Amino acid sequence: MPTIVFASPKGGAGKSTSAVILASELARKGAAVVLIDADPNRPVTAWARRPGKPESLEVVADVTEDTVIDEIEAAAARVPFVIVDLEGTASMTVAYAISRADLVLIPSQGSQLDAAEAAKAIRLIRQQEKAFARRIPHAVLFTRTSAAIRPRTLQHIRGEFETHGVPALETQMHEREAYRAVFSFGGTVDNLNASQVSGLEGAIRNARAFAAEVVALLRQAQAREAVA
Ligand SMILES: Nc1ncnc2c1ncn2[C@@H]1O[C@H](COP(=O)(O)OP(=O)(O)OP(=O)(O)O)[C@@H](O)[C@H]1O
Ligand SMILES: [Mg+2]
Structure with missing residues (x-):
């Protein structure tokens, strides 16, 4: 079942936050979700230790370069959604997780400097597409943006990604x-x-819209694969 991987070599891009919000929202809607914490700093595991984690959301901790592929495959065989949080660096763990992804989301804070870091993640995804001879759907997710204003720089960066064949999600994580x-x-x-x-309330609405768009993207990707 679909595996969604959050990847960006930029530390603090919003990977762990967006992964936890997405996993929680899918679980709230009743889906069984496995959230794989593949970051040695274990931010998701620390979150899961606190009270209030949804019942249908399981966090898999202590995942390393040696185990990440097996953990993703084992989880994908038993639940409808697998979400992987990665550390903010380029590593074999990141490359392996991307190789198993049905959708890679690249969080980016919407500045030109952040876009350059997102471009590194996109290059790695394209390498993995060649290595595994398959398409790996991917999209940029703008994070930490303002809910009140739509800066022109953000529109410009969105346009640049699109020119290079990389869509950005309509929904931003404000x-x-x-x-x-x-x-x-x-x-x-x-x-x-x-x-x-x-x-x-705005945060809840934003989380709902984010999860709905991700599910729609996964459906589109599945439909494309069925045709191919
Ligand atoms: N949408 C958001 N709204 C408010 N704060 C956010 C949002 N996204 C991220 N943050 C904050 O930004 C910081 C970095 O976010 P986060 O830890 O999710 O990034 P990361 O990409 O997982 O970082 P790392 O590469 O270090 O794992 C954290 O302090 C987090 O609370
Ligand atoms: Mg993180």
Whole structure:
């Protein structure tokens, strides 16, 4: 079943945050989800130790270069969604995870400097496509953007990616306190208290839209594969 990999060599691009939000939202909708923590710093495992992790979301920890492919394949055989969080560097673990992905999401904070880092991830994906002689669907996910303004630089960068054949998700992961709060308190945006976290409703809506777009992209990719 589909494997979604978050990859970017840029530290702090928003991989772990977006992975946890996506996994939580899919689990909230009733799907069984395995979230593989393939970052040696274990940010997802630390989140899962706090209270409030959805029942249908299982976190697989202690995944290394030697085990990442087996863990992805084992999880994909038993649940409908596998999500992989990777460390912010180029490594064999990253290359292996990409080789097994049905969709690679490349978080990027929407500046030109961040776009250059995203381009490195895209080059690695294209190498893996050649190595494994298969298409690996991938898209840029803009993160930490403003919910209130649509800067022209962001539109420009989106256009540049598109010119190079890389779509960016329509949904952005806006800068939201709620997405930081889940790592402090545990659980999901749905268990946060609106009186303690500002902009919670917007964060919840944003998470729903993000997951819906990812599911739609996976469906499109599956349909393309069936035709090919
Ligand atoms: N949409 C968001 N809204 C608010 N804060 C965010 C958002 N996305 C990420 N952050 C914050 O930005 C920082 C980096 O995010 P995160 O840890 O998810 O990035 P990462 O790509 O996983 O980093 P690394 O490469 O170190 O693993 C964290 O402090 C996180 O709380
Ligand atoms: Mg991370």
